[in-house]
Amino acid sequence: MYPIIILSITGLVTLFLGFLKSKKILLPATLFFILVALLSNFYDWNSPGLYFYEMSEITNLSTIFSAIILVSAFLIIALTRGFLDDSSAQPAEYFALMQFSLVGAIMMTNFQNLIMLFIGVEILSVAMYVLTGSDKSNLRGNEAALKYFLMGAFATGIMLFGMAMFYGASYSFDIKDVDSLLAQYPSRPVYLYIGVTFLLIGLLFKVSAAPFHFWTPDVYEGAPTIFTTFMSTIVKTAGFAAIYRVISVSFNQMHTFWAIMLVIMIVLSLLISNITAVYQTSFKRVLAYSSISHAGYMLLAVLGLSAKSDSSIAFYSFAYSLATISAFGVLMIVSKEKLVNGRPDESISVLNGLGKRNPFLAAVLAIAMLSLAGIPLTAGFMGKFYVFNDVASRGYVWLMIVAILMSAVGIYYYFKPIIAAYMKEGEGDRINVPQFYKIILGITTAGSILLGLLPDLVRGLL
């Protein structure tokens, strides 16, 4: 609860900080605000309760999700040093928008009332639409922002429609009411089913699960890399927190209905993303398809809903976020070294010879890719193991086999950057990385390995 209040206030404060002559204070101030929010987040630890007139419910799971969101936000915003200053005349707005979007993301983790979910999704999305188009001189960025906005607005509309249906069925926006309603009345109105479907479609759009993924590659590619990172980690974690919450709290009893829907989406997400990613030459697009495929893996945990899924899905989001931040962080630094038509080169070939040009970045990249591919010793493997275990326990052994085969395909394209970095000759001089980035990327990489060795550090909390 406190992070919502704190970040709303500090967001406004940040806007006013923009009036100061020196823009240098913005970044440290924002980081400080997020750190305060992160600490205050744990104030509610082990004391679950309802807040804001029963609009929100804080649980340990929601606290963990907010913590993952805030930690990722901290790391990403720290990486903006040197990137945001170049491209934008008014950095204060961007820092403020990022804080507002975090408010939305955190609301999505702990809503009790669907209105709260809607507000959260909108706050997050509107901020993201603006940030996607923040590089005004980039045509593709503008295109991406418009695409994201049009499709996003449409998806939110569908979601809102679903909520209305939901209200019609249960006479309440409270997600716990529908659960008790379902227990009481065995016959269920058709519009409840429509409501569930539309609500889930709206949310699945946000996490870019197939077949609602068409915007992902273009938007990821067009947006400034820093906001792509934001999108692929924070929006995704918040989206999954919301999907998981709505399904586990209110629709648990309708498992047979939504399970079919999820199974289709999982299979589509895994097949489409992994097979398309093989043919990509742009590293950013590879990571976009990787984001779709990871949505598929995370849905496995939702499908295998059990007492253990809480920790599985939280762990997976964290593992995925850490690796993605590392990968995008490396791309941000390396792509600036080579310009194509005045824009940073974001193809895989820009990584050629990175092992010689900067061994540290190459190692960070390699570990991030191994983690995304799910090779043991990394957090990604543990995450995959948990979701496979969840889904197999629910009886979907065949689906687990599909997922495992697809992660074998994944190895192919995740290894392309590693091979480029270590085994291909690259042009260009040594890349100098400021100490500051080294620390941030060091943290994400160490986190990926540490969680791969001792997963109970995060799982044990739940």
Added chain:
Amino acid sequence: MLTLTLILIPLIAGILLFLLKGSNANTTKNVALVASLAEFVVALYAFLSFNPENTALFEVKYAWMKDLNINFHLGMDGISLLMTTLTAFLIPLIILSTFKFSYKNHAAFYALILLTEVALVGVFTAKDIFSFYFFFEATLVPVYFIAALWGGANASKITFKMFVYTIFGSLFMLVAIVYLFMKGGTADISSLTQTSEILGGSVQRYLFWAFFIAFAIKMPVLPFHTWQPDAYTESPTVATMLLSGLLSKMGVYGLIRILLPLAPIGVTNYSFVGMVLAIIGLIYGSIIAIQQNNIKKLVAYSSFAHIGLMAAGVLSGTVSGLQGALVQMVAHGINVVGLFFIVKVIYDRTNTRDLSALGGITQRTPALSIYFIVIMLGSVALPLTNGFVGEFLLLKGVYDKNAWLGAIAGLTIIFGAVYMLRMVQRSMFGETNETTAKFKDVKGSEVAVLLPISIVVIVLGVFPNVILKLTEPAVNTILQSLLK
């Protein structure tokens, strides 16, 4: 506690080496060597103080994932101890074999060798199936990087094929492990045997194939071997030694430790197919080895043939088959490392691996000739060398299961003698030519590699009981589940 020490020594040394990346090459070499020797001393102590009745001393158990009841559980019986000692014996020799050469990024190079050792010891001592899988996969990462980064021109493609191929196989195993774990609610290998017993033959059929394919790719056994000859040839010799001497043994070890106890009905029903594949591979590998002119490839194919016989012996499910496989794993691990090292010595001096370009090396190199011949004799299983006992027991095991297969597998002795003697004769004897005229004998660190190997070839040939006694109780325990 001893088991944990065996994991920690190379782990700490490996991390230390990564931190020492600025230091000069000699320091890193010495640190790596000292660490691996310390590991060997600890392993030797464990070996000498081992008592099959009381293995609790070697147990290490920590809760790893509490809610799933998965433990970091290591322990040793005779088989584990044997394989751990083999690892600890070979790694210092592999490190010594690099002493004459300099490598770019030497700190990372030696660190990766030591990290491979960590993972190998983990595989050979794991008592929890998740720990086993974890280490089994973890061996591949450092070896992949050694092979890819320090390999030849085609290394990037070939090692990637190896990586994808073996990971793909392990994923089958992951399916089986998750399934068993889900049904049994425990990851302890000995408790899982009961789970699979309850599951019965229809499920064990799938378990058998899932595990068999995973291990068959790792060893490799016939239709799954296509990654092997190229990977062995194109990798730097260190990676080849690791792959052939130790990683391939993980596959055989997996058959013994995982496949036999966890899918006993599957083994009874389908082991014949596996044995036929393994023996066809054996004959096929031997025939290619006979016609090979590239000595590194020749040794690679001979290794393929030997592994086939070990797989067949284990799948026969007989005491002699298993015991033979264990003896042969040690013997072959030692011999193949020696042979690959000699290939490297020859290549280093003549810049060729072509048999037709070599010849007459003996005249200038009394020491190398003796070592080469001793190791070669071990490899062709001459009595009183380490290869004999293992091969004899393996053939007996296969013969007991099926006489025809035993007879065909017996050809390996003839074929093995043909290709090995041909290699020695063409390279070492005959007339000296331009390339071999200035051949210098081995000395210094090279002797330090070859001498221990040659001694062990003979010692284990004369006293095979050292191994047989050690492993007998463990083998009997494993076979009990098969006899039920």
